[in-house]
Amino acid sequence: MELSQALEDCPAIAILRASSADRFGEVTDVLVDAGLRAVEYTLTTPGVLAALSAYAKRAPDVALGAGTVTTADEARRAVEAGATYLITPAVFPEVLEEGARLGVPVLPGALTPTEIVTAWRAGAALVKLFPASLGGVSYLKAVRAPLPDIPLVPTGGVDPANAGEWLAAGAAAVAVGSPLVGDACSPSGDLGALAARAKVLVGSVRRG
Template sequence: MNADDLLALSPVLPVVVLHDADQAVPTARALLAGGVRVIELTLRTDAALDAIRRVASEVPDVVVGAGTVVTPDQARAAKDAGAAFLVTPGTTDTLLSAAVDTGLPVLPGASTVSEAMRLAEHGFDRLKFFPAEASGGAAALSAIGGPLPQLRFCPTGGITPAGAPRYLALPNVACVGGSWLTPKDALAARDYARIETLAKEASTLGSEATTAT
């Protein structure tokens, strides 16, 4: 799998924070039942690596990756846990080198033109745009596409179901990252039926954006 394959899996890449690894498998299965075949489990909790391990071993039809990778040790640990890809909120030379060394597809984070250009110099043309809404939203990404048309993005951060089609309609946006597919209250209630419904709705956003254009 390469970065293009990853970004083509779903119009919405679920960004998931789990505090209980026991929820990893049912959450992944609910997303899969809703038509979403990919999940980004963020390394923001102590349960994250175990959650990745469980999804990788028990839900093979879901491509599981590690998000919020901010240190070289996290990149290596995520690979060891079975992550199929890595996502970083930003990049440093040390982190980028360690992530590349894992051999996994990497979606490095950028929020400015200079950061995107620097990553392009390192050979990356598929990037995460974070934090999307706080960094200018769809208008900013549209402007970036002028001087840097070869780059494609997965914007993440503050995006809602209502706002997602504006991003997905842009030629330099491959998919969007969204935390709304697995809201905190649904996870707290173990309401996997709701997560499945939200995944089904998210699966149609790509076609809606195409129709809008």
């Protein structure tokens, strides 16, 4: 599934980052069952490309992306594994260029107005406002005032309950990691609690 379509249905990206990707498939199933359609598998997780490839093959109706992409080589390998979009922690021109070459959207991380504009002019599909916790919702509003046409996706500081506030303030979508996932990626993690948090998130963004 294309990211744009997934975010139209549910404007939230779940971020999976853990010490192992062994449980990423199970966790993604829970998130999808709750109504989420976009999930980011971070490249800092051991075994992530194998997990990404396996899930992409069996669930083409989910928008799977690769996160923490910092080089063109990582971008290529992620797309080969099945990623349909790429997310970076900062503005990496080579990742934006490789994403354009491969025909996949890139969401670079940026915080200041200069970084945001630089990312947008370099071809970002959306700009990840990161870490959004530093300024909160008021900072998002302040940045959007002079830059209303740049779609921002706040990441860091967003949780299932407050996600709707970010959308109401003008975010194009939100991305949520540990406040959503909790311990679910660990072998003994509570998938039931994850399902409950995911339902809160979906309800929050759909109201927002």
